[in-house]
Amino acid sequence: MIDKEKNTSIFQKRWQKFKSLRRGYYSLIILSTFYILSFLLPVIINNKALIVKYDSDYYFPILSGYIPGKTFGQDVPGEAKYRILKQSFSDEDSGNWLIMPLYPYSPFEDITSEGNKMYESPSSKHWLGTDNTGRDVFARLCYAFNISISFALLLTVLNYVFGILIGGCMGYYGGKFDLFFQRLIEIWSSLPMLFVIIIISSILKPSFFLLIGIYTLVNWISMTYLMRAEFYREKSKDYVAAALSMGQSDFKVMFKHILPNSLVPVITYFPFSVVAGISALVGLDYLGFGLAPPTPSWGQMLDVGLQNISKWWMVFSPVAAQFLTLLSIVFIGEGVREAFDPKVYSRLR
Amino acid sequence: MATYFLRRLLLMIPTFLGSTVLVFIILQMAPGGPIEQIMLQMQMGGALGVEGGGGSSSSITDEGMSLPPEALKELERFYGFDKPIYQRYLIWLGVWPREIKHRDFTIPVNQSSFEKRVGKKDGQIWKVDISLLEGNKLIVTEKNQSTKSLWHAKVEEIDKNGGLNGVIFQKEFSGILTGNLGKSYTYLQPVTEVMKPRFKISLFFGLTGILISYLICIPLGIRKALSHGSVFDFGSSVAIFIAYSIPGWALGGVLLVLFGGGSFLDIFPLGGFRSPSEIWDTLTPFQKIIDQIHHMILPVIAWTIGSFATMTVLMKNSLMENLSQDYIRTAFAKGLSEKRVIWLHAMRNSLIPIASGIGHILGVVIAGSYFIERMFNIDGFGRLAYEAILSRDYPITLGFLVIVVLLRLIGNIISDLALALVDPRIRFK
Numbered sequence: 001m002i003d004k005e006k007n008t009s010i011f012q013k014r015w016q017k018f019k020s021l022r023r024g025y026y027s028l029i030i031l032s033t034f035y036i037l038s039f040l041l042p043v044i045i046n047n048k049a050l051i052v053k054y055d056s057d058y059y060f061p062i063l064s065g066y067i068p069g070k071t072f073g074q075d076v077p078g079e080a081k082y083r084i085l086k087q088s089f090s091d092e093d094s095g096n097w098l099i100m101p102l103y104p105y106s107p108f109e110d111i112t113s114e115g116n117k118m119y120e121s122p123s124s125k126h127w128l129g130t131d132n133t134g135r136d137v138f139a140r141l142c143y144a145f146n147i148s149i150s151f152a153l154l155l156t157v158l159n160y161v162f163g164i165l166i167g168g169c170m171g172y173y174g175g176k177f178d179l180f181f182q183r184l185i186e187i188w189s190s191l192p193m194l195f196v197i198i199i200i201s202s203i204l205k206p207s208f209f210l211l212i213g214i215y216t217l218v219n220w221i222s223m224t225y226l227m228r229a230e231f232y233r234e235k236s237k238d239y240v241a242a243a244l245s246m247g248q249s250d251f252k253v254m255f256k257h258i259l260p261n262s263l264v265p266v267i268t269y270f271p272f273s274v275v276a277g278i279s280a281l282v283g284l285d286y287l288g289f290g291l292a293p294p295t296p297s298w299g300q301m302l303d304v305g306l307q308n309i310s311k312w313w314m315v316f317s318p319v320a321a322q323f324l325t326l327l328s329i330v331f332i333g334e335g336v337r338e339a340f341d342p343k344v345y346s347r348l349r
Numbered sequence: 350m351a352t353y354f355l356r357r358l359l360l361m362i363p364t365f366l367g368s369t370v371l372v373f374i375i376l377q378m379a380p381g382g383p384i385e386q387i388m389l390q391m392q393m394g395g396a397l398g399v400e401g402g403g404g405s406s407s408s409i410t411d412e413g414m415s416l417p418p419e420a421l422k423e424l425e426r427f428y429g430f431d432k433p434i435y436q437r438y439l440i441w442l443g444v445w446p447r448e449i450k451h452r453d454f455t456i457p458v459n460q461s462s463f464e465k466r467v468g469k470k471d472g473q474i475w476k477v478d479i480s481l482l483e484g485n486k487l488i489v490t491e492k493n494q495s496t497k498s499l500w501h502a503k504v505e506e507i508d509k510n511g512g513l514n515g516v517i518f519q520k521e522f523s524g525i526l527t528g529n530l531g532k533s534y535t536y537l538q539p540v541t542e543v544m545k546p547r548f549k550i551s552l553f554f555g556l557t558g559i560l561i562s563y564l565i566c567i568p569l570g571i572r573k574a575l576s577h578g579s580v581f582d583f584g585s586s587v588a589i590f591i592a593y594s595i596p597g598w599a600l601g602g603v604l605l606v607l608f609g610g611g612s613f614l615d616i617f618p619l620g621g622f623r624s625p626s627e628i629w630d631t632l633t634p635f636q637k638i639i640d641q642i643h644h645m646i647l648p649v650i651a652w653t654i655g656s657f658a659t660m661t662v663l664m665k666n667s668l669m670e671n672l673s674q675d676y677i678r679t680a681f682a683k684g685l686s687e688k689r690v691i692w693l694h695a696m697r698n699s700l701i702p703i704a705s706g707i708g709h710i711l712g713v714v715i716a717g718s719y720f721i722e723r724m725f726n727i728d729g730f731g732r733l734a735y736e737a738i739l740s741r742d743y744p745i746t747l748g749f750l751v752i753v754v755l756l757r758l759i760g761n762i763i764s765d766l767a768l769a770l771v772d773p774r775i776r777f778k
Contacts, residue, residue, distance in 0.1 A: 187367035192712075192753045194719070195734065199375065199746065202738050279596050283720060286598075287735065306602050306724060309619070315606045319599050326594035343666070 017339040024335020027328035038146035045139045047106040049082040052098040062101075072096075103127075105136035107143045107296045122313050129313040132304050137313060140296035141321050147291070148298060148325070151212065152277030158216045159273065160266060163223025168254050170224070171231025178228070185221045193218050194283065201289045208291060215280065226269070230262035268341045271333030275326050282322055298322050350769065354762065361758045368754045369525075373438050376743055426451050426518075441531075441747075443524025448501075454479070456513040465517055479517065487515055525751050531744035535737070540748040544733065548752075550622050551722070551730035555714025557645065558652030562660060565653065567703065570664025574699075575691065577669060585661075593658035598720030601651030605724070608647065617647050620726030648725045652718070660703070668699040697771075704771045708764030712757040 008016070019025050043050065043062060052059040054072050061067050061082065069080035074088070083104050089096045105126070110116060116134035120126050128137035170178045200206075200214050234240060235258065243257045284290035285299025293300070298318040305314030426448060432440070439445035456463045462480040478490045479502050487502040502517040523529040530540035573582045608616045623629055623637075623644050632640060671677065672695050680690045718731035730749070737745035 183363070183367070186364050187371065190364055190368045190754045190757050191372065191750070192757075195750065195753070196372070196375070198719075198735070198738055199372075202741075275594075282599070283596065287719065287723070288739075302599065302602055306605065309606055309609060312606045312613070315602050319595065319603050322599065323591075323595045327590060330590055330594050343670075 014339045018335050021335040021338055023331045024333075024338070027331040028335075031325070031328045031332070034145070035149050038142065038149070041142055041146060044101055045103040045105065045107070045142055046101045047082060047104055047109050049086070049098040049100050052082070052085070052096075054096050054098075103139065105139045107135060107140040108294055109136075110134045119308065119311050121311075128317045129311070131301065131314055132308055137301070137317050140301060141298070141317055143296040144298050144301070144318070145321060145325065147208075147295065148278050148281055148322075149274075151208065151281050152274045155212050155215055155219075155277045156270060156273040158212060159220050160223050160270075162216065162220040164227050164259065164266070166220070167224035167227030168231045168259070171228040171233075172235055172250070172254055172258070174232070181224070185224065188218075188221050191218075194280070197280075197284065198287065198289045201284070205292065208295075211281075211284070211291060215277075223266070223269070223273075226265045227262065230265060231258055234258045234261050264340055268333075268337045271329050271336055275329050275333070278322070278326060278329075282318075354766065357762050357765070361762070365754060365758060369442070369751060370438060372747065372750050373441065374434070376747060377434060377437065426516075439524075441524050443522055443526040443529065445522075446520035447523050448518040449521050449523075451516050451518045453514065453516050456515060477517070479515070489517065525748075530748035530751070533737075533742050533745050535740050535742045535745075540744050543745065544730065544748065544752070547728060547730045547733045550728060551718055552714060554645070554648060554652065554721075554727065554729065555710075555718065558649050559656075559710050559714065561649060562653040562656045563703075566657060566660035567664050567700075570661045571668055571696070571699075573661065573665040574668035574672065577665075589658045589661055592654050595654070596720070597651045597653070597655035598724050600654050601647060601721055601724050604647050604650060618644055620644075620724070622727045622729070648721050648727060651721050651724070660706075663702055664699065667702050668695060671695040671698045701768065701772050705764050705768040707767045708760040708762065709757075710760070712753065712760045 037044070046062065048061040050060070050062050052061060052067075052072065059067060059071070061080070067080055068078065069076040069085075072080050072085055074080050074085055076084075082098060082100060086098050086100055089098060110133040116130060116136075118130060118132055118134045120130040120134075122129045126136050126138065128141065131137055131140070166181060170181050196218055197214055200218075201211065204210060204214070206214060231254070240253060240257060243253050248257070281290055281297070282299040282302070285297040286303045287299075288303065290299055291297055298321055301318040302315060305311065305318065308314055436445055440447045450468070452465065454463060454465050456479070462478060464476055465479055468475050477500050480488050480490070489500040489502050500517050500519055502515055528541065530544075532538065533540050533543050536543045569585060573585055576582050604617075605619065606613065608614050609619045610616075618624075621644055624632070624640050629637065629640070672691075677690060677695055680694050681687075685694075718729060719735045720731075721727070722729040722732035723735060733745065734749040736742075737749065
């Protein structure tokens with residue numbers, strides 16, 4: 001059997017250290033569980049039934065989408081109303097049955113559908129009440145969680161890819177390339193980012209991916225600068241000279257040899273970039289320059305909530321959701337930083 | 350050192366030009382530039398309102414058709430949309446002559462000169478002669494031939510009868526370099542006039558916020574560093590985590606719900622910079638102070654929270670780092686009192702990172718407040734810029750950017766200067 005102590009790489013040691021920091025580790029577990037679960041939201045929180053058994057036939061509305069109410073003998077225009085259908089099935093006691101998702105409200109259904117009311121305060125029916133168009137706040141909150149995290153993760157990854165590529169080349173090649181991008185970065189960083197994003201998205205009316213693109217375009221510089229410094233420092237080390245003397249290509253030296261040695265800032269900044277990404281999305285949505293309207297988003301919910309300030313649940317819910325999410329990411333970030341880039345202070349006494 | 354800062358000042362110029370070029374291009378090339386936007390609105394008969402639900406009071410969007418063709422033409426001429434983009438940029442900058450005071454005229458067929466009344470000078474009607482040269486060129490001469498005319502003329506088009514439609518104008522160097530930021534579409538006033546009062550409001554708020562956050566964060570950071578690992582340190586860390594995880598403006602929203610009289614307590618006003626002027630004017634000076642503070646408490650809290658976490662942690666880490674240095678050990682070793690070591694030796698060095706942030710204050714004050722100003726309904730600089738985007742008031746948008754970029758560039762230099770002043774080890778070359 002291999003001796004484990006001997007073979008732990010520096011990364012494994014750091015990971016062990018991270019795991020020993022409870023707050024961050026549990027936050028990571030809880031948050032990633034919720035995030036993975038949030039991809040199953042259409043099955044958990046939805047107004048379409050999972051399975052309907054009607055006259056010895058089985059239907060799967062959640063998969064097949066639109067099924068007119070007439071199919072189930074329901075006298076309604078358009079799509080079947082499954083919550084009412086469930087009620088009527090159990091009243092009739094005819095052997096027909098259906099299974100609803102755990103939380104039978106969709107984030108998009110408003111007052112136009114089956115008994116939704118505006119501004120309902122939280123109850124056992126609507127856990128966090130309803131908003132100004134009768135949409136269920138809790139359902140929207142959960143869907144927005146998935147969108148926010150996906151947005152921030154994608155954004156951060158993209159930013160880092162550009163940052164590593166450009167910053168790496170700047171640090172590695174130096175010279176005119178470096179000088180040119182330094183000027184560009186200086187110009188770029190003198191602009192108020194958020195304002196530029198607002199301007200661009202006021203012109204383009206962005207979709208999810210376009211918004212990520214715009215944000216990346218504006219925000220790539222922070223990681224670029226860090227990576228430039230890292231590559232610049234590593235470049236002069238002996239192992240790089242050794243790799244070069246063995247005839248390794250620049251590309252291989254940069255990404256196979258230097259990059260693994262300069263990942264510390266990438267990893268330690270990652271959670272905080274995600275925090276910044278989520279905050280930015282909430283901010284843009286609040287100002288009305290984020291994702292297009294029906295998309296569930298915390299910022300838009302907060303905006304509507306603040307226009308109806310007497311309906312406290314409409315303000316508190318998105319703020320609390322954002323707060324808890326960000327808090328757990330900050331905990332993760334703190335743990336990661338402690339594990340990967342520890343600052344050791346000798347104590348006064 | 351002086352050469353270093355001189356060079357920094359000079360380097361500001363290309364950076365400033367670069368960022369203005371960038372923004373100018375974004376705004377001008379974008380589908381929906383000022384002219385296209387207005388044309389679209391006219392074609393749609395004003396059906397295209399402002400989206401996003403901002404409470405803008407735009408005369409263009411509210412009335413839809415309010416911009417007559419002459420105004421559109423004037424706008425086009427003001428922006429020089431008949432010119433290539435680089436000229437437009439130079440005009441906007443103020444280094445290329447801007448054509449102003451356009452007056453249309455028509456020269457009938459077979460006529461080679463024309464007398465045009467262009468306005469008044471010294472209380473008398475001012476007329477100039479326009480004469481037609483070979484190749485449809487126009488020349489303008491004053492009535493008394495001695496002086497060179499201020500006016501220039503050019504042919505715009507030849508109508509189907511063969512008459513010439515021309516325009517006569519003056520040239521003027523006026524752009525952002527001469528302090529002319531243009532005229533706002535929505536306020537119908539020069540941009541600088543619109544900005545001035547709002548700038549003051551934002552500055553007032555921002556400086557109060559910054560001052561308070563310094564007053565809280567520095568002592569708190571010191572206390573945390575000195576009692577690192579204690580219950581106090583842990584407790585305040587919780588507060589810091591909370592403050593870091595909630596944007597200041599979102600907390601502002603929660604505070605509004607709690608204290609603004611919506612659902613719970615009715616202690617503070619819902620927003621506004623101060624009471625409306627009808628009430629404000631009737632107040633005694635003392636009441637005015639109270640009223641002002643009353644309106645400011647919630648926004649300033651929201652403002653302060655924004656920098657609370659980072660600044661406290663910065664102060665704490667900086668002091669702890671210094672306390673672990675050798676010179677502190679030496680100071681203890683030679684028998685200095687703890688007070689003296691901490692407050693005189695360590696503290697001075699720990700304030701360096703805080704001091705270097707001073708230059709960024711202005712930029713943050715100005716640009717960071719769209720949210721808070723919108724949330725608390727404060728008629729400040731950030732909200733002005735936000736509403737300018739909503740109502741596509743490009744002169745204000747561009748003017749805002751110019752000011753913010755300038756403030757940031759100057760702020761960077763001030764930061765370096767402050768750093769050099771407080772840290773004798775730093776020598777810029």
